[in-house]
Amino acid sequence: MSALLSLRGVTGGYGPVTVLHDIDLEVAEGEVVVVLGANGAGKTTTLRAIVGEIATRGERRFAGEPLPRTPEKVARAGIGLVPQGRGTFAELTTEENLRLGAAMRRDADVRRDLEHWYEVFPRLRERRDQPAGSMSGGEQQMLAIARALMLRPRLLLLDEPSLGLAPLITRELFEQLGRLNREEGLTVLVVEQNANLALEIGHRAYVLETGRIVASGPADQLRGDDAIRKAYLGF
Amino acid sequence: MVRARSGGDDMSDTDQQPGEPLLRVEDISVRFGGVVALDGLSFSIRRGSISALIGPNGAGKTTLFNVISRLYPATTGAITFDGQDLLKVAPHEIARAGIARTFQNVALFPGLSVLDNVRVGAHTRGDVGFVRGMLGLGRAENRRMAADAMELLERLDLAHLAHRPAAGLPFGTLKRIELARALAARPRLLMLDEPANGLTHGEVDELAATIRQLRDEFDLTVLLVEHHMAMVMSISDHIVVLDFGRRIAEGPPETVRNDPLVIQAYLGTPA
Numbered sequence: 001m002s003a004l005l006s007l008r009g010v011t012g013g014y015g016p017v018t019v020l021h022d023i024d025l026e027v028a029e030g031e032v033v034v035v036l037g038a039n040g041a042g043k044t045t046t047l048r049a050i051v052g053e054i055a056t057r058g059e060r061r062f063a064g065e066p067l068p069r070t071p072e073k074v075a076r077a078g079i080g081l082v083p084q085g086r087g088t089f090a091e092l093t094t095e096e097n098l099r100l101g102a103a104m105r106r107d108a109d110v111r112r113d114l115e116h117w118y119e120v121f122p123r124l125r126e127r128r129d130q131p132a133g134s135m136s137g138g139e140q141q142m143l144a145i146a147r148a149l150m151l152r153p154r155l156l157l158l159d160e161p162s163l164g165l166a167p168l169i170t171r172e173l174f175e176q177l178g179r180l181n182r183e184e185g186l187t188v189l190v191v192e193q194n195a196n197l198a199l200e201i202g203h204r205a206y207v208l209e210t211g212r213i214v215a216s217g218p219a220d221q222l223r224g225d226d227a228i229r230k231a232y233l234g235f
Numbered sequence: 236m237v238r239a240r241s242g243g244d245d246m247s248d249t250d251q252q253p254g255e256p257l258l259r260v261e262d263i264s265v266r267f268g269g270v271v272a273l274d275g276l277s278f279s280i281r282r283g284s285i286s287a288l289i290g291p292n293g294a295g296k297t298t299l300f301n302v303i304s305r306l307y308p309a310t311t312g313a314i315t316f317d318g319q320d321l322l323k324v325a326p327h328e329i330a331r332a333g334i335a336r337t338f339q340n341v342a343l344f345p346g347l348s349v350l351d352n353v354r355v356g357a358h359t360r361g362d363v364g365f366v367r368g369m370l371g372l373g374r375a376e377n378r379r380m381a382a383d384a385m386e387l388l389e390r391l392d393l394a395h396l397a398h399r400p401a402a403g404l405p406f407g408t409l410k411r412i413e414l415a416r417a418l419a420a421r422p423r424l425l426m427l428d429e430p431a432n433g434l435t436h437g438e439v440d441e442l443a444a445t446i447r448q449l450r451d452e453f454d455l456t457v458l459l460v461e462h463h464m465a466m467v468m469s470i471s472d473h474i475v476v477l478d479f480g481r482r483i484a485e486g487p488p489e490t491v492r493n494d495p496l497v498i499q500a501y502l503g504t505p506a
Contacts, residue, residue: 001254014403039407039436084406084433085340162340163432166291166462168503193435234436234465 004029004187005050005062005155012049012056013211019045021211023058028156031090032181032188032213034198034219037208041190044084046155046208050074050080050189077103080153081165084160086144090133093122097132097143101150110150117146120180139167142176149186158190162197170194174201195232199223207232255318257282257456258303258424263312264415265298265480269410272298273398275482276312280473285457287467288478289491291501296460297339300426303458304336305329317423330356334342335422337413339429339460345402349393349412352401353384356419387415406433418453425455431463439463443470464502468492474499 004143005027013019019042027033037043048054051074052067060067068074075081098117102110118125121142127135132143141161148156161177162170174194178201180186192198199205199219207215207228215222222228256279265273273295286294301307304315305326314321317333324332335356343352357380374441389393391411396404401412410430417425430446431439443466450457461467467474468488476484476491478500484491491497492505 036435039433039438040405044405136291138292164292164429164462166501167464168501169292171327171464172505193433195436205361231437234439 002029002064003027003061003230004031005189006059007050008059008061008132010049010058010060011057012054012058013045014054019211020049020056022043023049023068023211023213024026024158025213025216027187027189029154029187030181030185031204032177032190032202034072034195034202034205035189035191035208036198036222036228040210041208042211043208044159045211047081047159047189047191050157051079072104075151075153076150078154079157080148080151080155082141082144082148082159082161084163085138088132088140088144088147091131093129093131093145094135095128097147098124098150104151113150113152117149121146121176137164138166138173141165141169141173145177149180153190155187158188158192160191162192162194170197174198176205177201181233193232196234206220247376255257255282256280257317258458259313259315260299260303261313261315263302263314264310265295265302265307266310272480273302276480276482278475278482278485279422280456280458283450283454284472285446285459285470286473286475287448287471288458288460288463288475288477289462289467289501291485294477295480296477297428298480300336300460301426303426304334319488330420333423335420335424336418336426337410337417337428337430339432341403341406341409341413343409343412343416346400348398349404349430350381350384350388351421352396352412353387353415354380356416357384380504384415384419387418391415405492407438418449419454423454423456425449425453425457427457427459427461429461430459431466436465439487440465442466446470464492 003026007023007025010023011018011021023046035043035046051058051071053071062077062079068077094204098114109111123139124143124146127139132140161173165173174197177188181188190198199222202219204217205219205222259279261277263273263276288299290296298307302309305324309322385397388397392412393411393415402411410432431442434442446457447470449455471488474486474488474491475482476497483500484497485493498505
């Protein structure tokens with residue numbers, strides 16, 4: 001497997017504050033990779049570094065090419081981001097949100113993709129004419145994911161998708177993500193505090209501590225590590 | 236580490252303790268147009284207890300928080316807080332009445348420093364209004380509040396961030412600053428909306444211990460909304476479960492976690 005995404009020695013932050021130090025991270029085509037870390041460890045900042053929302057030094061490559069430096073160009077290159085807190089447009093309907101997700105595309109298959117994601121997320125079809133703001137947290141998260149997928153990304157980045165979701169809904173969400181990976185071949189990089197569920201669908205994981213990668217490996221191996229169990233898995 | 240006043244896991248004795256509850260919610264309904272957000276909800280919480288409100292997304296938990304903090308009017312029903320008819324208290328007087336809260340998605344002033352955000356909380360109780368305070372009137376009072384706010388920041392391990400703007404800080408840190416701001420109002424009832432968001436399991440355990448300690452130090456009664464079940468089950472004396480705006484279960488953690496209705500509607504598997 002060759003790396004779809006690779007970060008080599010990436011350092012970056014906000015203004016004078018350096019948050020990420022010398023990050024090496026890879027995601028291969030077809031993989032689900034999980035990023036774990038405490039509050040403030042740099043997880044969200046890592047995603048921002050990938051999509052070009054912050055200035056970085058070091059190498060960022062995607063599908064063999066250097067990654068562009070602006071979020072819009074990164075999206076065009078094939079990376080979709082589901083930000084923390086979902087970022088759906090509350091006043092727009094489900095369908096308007098989804099169409100907006102495809103706004104950058106120039107092909108004529110948008111209608112077909114809409115149908116496809118309505119098949120995958122039947123709840124969104126039921127809510128197609130409802131403003132996003134009036135939907136439950138779980139439905140809004142599904143919408144945020146489907147909207148990102150409307151761009152047909154080769155890599156989907158998710159920032160704490162379970163935030164604010166009930167346990168049952170969180171489980172469904174991760175089952176859905178696992179299915180998307182297996183059945184649609186979707187490549188995923190996910191930051192998640194519900195480490196148990198994330199590692200169930202993840203192939204590999206990285207652990208961040210104060211902006212540095214301190215552990216990485218196959219998901220099963222990390223799940224067996226005592227220190228990681230105690231800090232991230234809660235048993 | 237933990238100084239739980241009523242003895243950790245064994246809450247059964249204190250749970251039966253008689254006496255006037257601090258908060259009593261009676262037959263509260265809230266309708267938005269044709270949508271029934273809360274449907275005849277009743278429960279009460281004991282003084283000094285930690286209670287949790289759980290249930291699926293859209294069950295009405297945050298709506299109830301908004302009714303208790305007087306952001307939403309109740310369509311019918313009554314709420315009594317410390318013997319007072321809460322629905323007669325004006326929204327801007329709610330902090331002075333002894334109720335403070337945090338918000339699910341964080342409601343801080345991004346451009347203000349962490350310290351100033353916490354001082355805003357203190358101003359809801361003092362004699363100096365926020366605007367007067369910021370204009371530098373009532374200096375002694377103002378100084379006392381700044382010192383107070385700084386003490387709270389120290390208590391919550393946030394002192395090193397005091398002079399940074401809130402904008403750009405990690406989500407879990409923002410939630411902690413909101414907690415400090417709520418405490419600055421010196422409430423009797425502290426309401427926390429998803430305090431564990433953005434924290435790892437290890438950090439959630441620390442937060443749970445902190446909330447119990449704060450309850451004891453500040454003589455608080457705590458009502459929280461939370462989806463992190465390990466935390467809810469370990470910290471709560473009493474749990475109220477909502478679904479579609481109604482109470483579907485109520486009781487101590489060991490009863491609620493095994494309730495078939497709760498498992499079906501919310502947990503999926505026993506917590």
